[in-house]
Amino acid sequence: MGLLSQGSPLNWEETKKYADHVRKHGIVQFLNIYNKVKERQKDVLLWGDEVEYMLIEMDEKNEKVRLVLNGGEVLETLQDKGEKTNPNHPTLWRPEYGSYMIEGTPGQPYGGTMSEFNTVEDNMGKRRREASSVLNKNETLATITSFPRLGCPGFTQPEYNPTPVEKGVSKSLFFPDEAINRHPRFSTLTRNIRHRRGEKVVINVPIFKDKCTPSPFVEKFPEDDGEAARAALPDHIYMDAMGFGMGNCCLQVTFQACSIEEARYLYDQLATFCPIVLFVYLTIDEEINKELLDAGIDKLLAQHIAHLFIRDPLSLFEEKIHLDDENESDHFENLQSTNWQTMRFKPPPPNSDIGWRVEFRPMEVQLTDFENSAYVVFIVLLTRVILSYKLDFLIPLSKVDENMKAAQERNAVQEGMFYFRKDIYKGCNPVLDSSSAAQNGLDSEGDHYILMSIDTIINGKEGVFQGLIPILNCYLENMEVDVDTRCTILNYLKLIKRRASGELMTMAKWMREFVDKHTQYKQDSVITDKINYDLLRKCDSIAKGEERCPELIGDPVNRGK
Incomplete structure (x- = not known):
């Protein structure tokens, strides 16, 4: 979660007056940090994960599932029992956008030893x-990306009606303000984004066309003042609030690098795996770009910061306008933390032992701790291989953009094709510079990347690409790893391998098939309360280990660790 300042929030008209002030001092704050720590070397390779959870109530009598809006109380209780009592408590808890959400992280970051991988699932x-x-009776914790009936009537507990025509922060037809975290940052963000746009958020997602789905599918909005009718597209599901994005859950990993050079290298390489949506020609603030270049920042880093600073500050507190730029970074973080890209480059906080970091943000949260641990360990291992062997996964950003579009298609794991670099061994450690590199050699300077399936990228294909899993296995063979840790890692990689090949379902496909086979589903694209209840009850049972799900998870050997 981003910057959480305390104080008196300003409305958009007041915030807008200080936009240039925030940008100006944000750059000064960045330059102060940069000049203090640009030569910093040999920071320990630390990392940690962030898991976002939804609080849900299982109403057995009425066979309904609802999102419970008591995240603030749950968070306070967890913090009181945890970090406020014991600074070395093994878990940390933080707020999220939804009042039905909390975020959990390990109490201390993981280190650089291989044995750390054996503690992730346990934590x-x-x-x-x-x-x-600390939850009430009939309440449980869900790690699902999106609540299937988010925005439908009665989806919260307690139940609140949206207030589209009354004074409120979102004015949504579907998402009540009570479902937004009570901290003023979140309501201020919601209101100020709407005021800055001059209209509500507009989200149109193509509806899944089943046999009995109306064609064209056109929604009617009884309380609409005309704005929704103008914004909603035929054959799309229309949404009008930030909660339909920020009210979803994800899985993130943050890495502390040894130096700024290593952090930048990781940022660039991991961007291929996100992939983040960027243009070949970034829109930048030319004045800020020149200021950064004149201050000694190199061209690429200056472009990155100047791109972030084309934005306006969206949330500003009266007490945080005039700051000590030498020792505070709130204005820089104001703009940095409201650029919700799938990769984030994070300078050290002022006067801190924390080093240069990179945050990897695109992963959907998974149903079980085993799956979430597998995805986290896979990405962390990948960073270790990239750094150890100096691998090069870079492709043109225009192709990264095309990959992002392909990734959003249904069943992309099985059917999608993605641009990926064939020659990743340039300047690498000789242990990997084998015959496969020659097989994947370049016919010409422009033949560095080709279209590949996810299966080929992850598992490899002879004569095309060695595959990430075989590369990771090669790395593990050259490392001293105890038997227990090696077994755990191989278990995780097996899940990734089988998901990529299609042998195991992704969570999205598993959910689609559950709904499609439900006796009450009418092939009309509608998830009823009963379908939703049965689906999430099944999810809860699997997450708690009460029920096996081999088509989703397989049969891992040491899940009980």
Whole structure:
């Protein structure tokens, strides 16, 4: 979660007056940090994960599932029992956008030893048990990306009606303000984004066309003042609030690098895996770009910061306008933390032991701690291989953009084709510079990348690409790893391998098939309360280990660790 300042929030008209002030001093704050720590070297390779959870109530009598809007109380209880009592508590808890959401992280970052991989799932299990222990009867913790009936009538507990025509922060037809976290940052963000746009948020997602789905599918909005009718597209699901994006859950990993050079290298390489949506020609603030270049910042880093600073500050507190730029970075973080890109480059906070960091943000949260641990360990291992062997996954950003579009298609894992670099061995450690590099050699300077399936990228294909899993296995063979840790890692990689090949379902496909096979589904694209209840009850049972799901998870050997 981004910057959480305390104080008196300003409305958009007041915030707008200080936009140039925030940008000006944000750049000064960045330059002060940069000049203090640009030569910093040999920071320890640390990392940590962030898991976002939804609080849900299982109403067995009425066979309904609702989002419980008591995240603030749950968070306070967890913090009181945890970090406020013991600074070395193994878990940390933080707020999220939805009042039905909380975020859990390990209490201390993981280090650079291989044995750390053997503790990730255990810590995630601690978080799940810890949070579950303070919930009310019939309440549970869900790690799902999106609540299937988000925005439908009666989706919250307690139930609140949206206030589209009354004074409120979102004026949504579907998402009540009570579902937004009570901290003033979140309501201020919501209101100020709407005021800055001059209209509500507009989201149109193509509806899944089933046999009995109306064609064209056109929604009617009884309380609409005309704005929704103008914005909604035929054959699309229309949404009008930030909660339909920020009210979803994800899985993130943050890495502390040894130096700024290593952090930048990781940022560039991991961008291929997100992939983040960027243009070949970034829109930048030319004046800020020149200021950064004149201050000694190199061209690429200056472009990155100047791109972030084309934005306006969206949330500003009266007490945080005039700051000590030498020792505070709130204005820089104001703009940095409201650029919700799938990769984030994070300078050290002022006067801190924390080093240069990179945050990897595109992963959907998974149903079980085993799956979430597998995805986290896979990405962390990948960073270790990239750094150890100096691998090069860079492709043109125009192709990264095309990959992002392909990734959003249904069943992209099985059917999608993605641009990926064939020659990743340039300047690499000789242990990997084998015959496969020659097989994947370049016919010409422009033949560095080709279209590949996810299966080929992850598992490899002879004569095309060695595959990420085989590369990771090669790395593991050259590392000293105890038997227990090696077994755990191989278990995780097996899940990734089987998901990529299609042998196991992704969570999205598993959910689609559950709904499609439900006896009450009428092939009309509608998820009823009963379908939703049965789906999430099944999810809860699997997440708690009460029920096996081999088509989704397989049969891991040491899940009980």
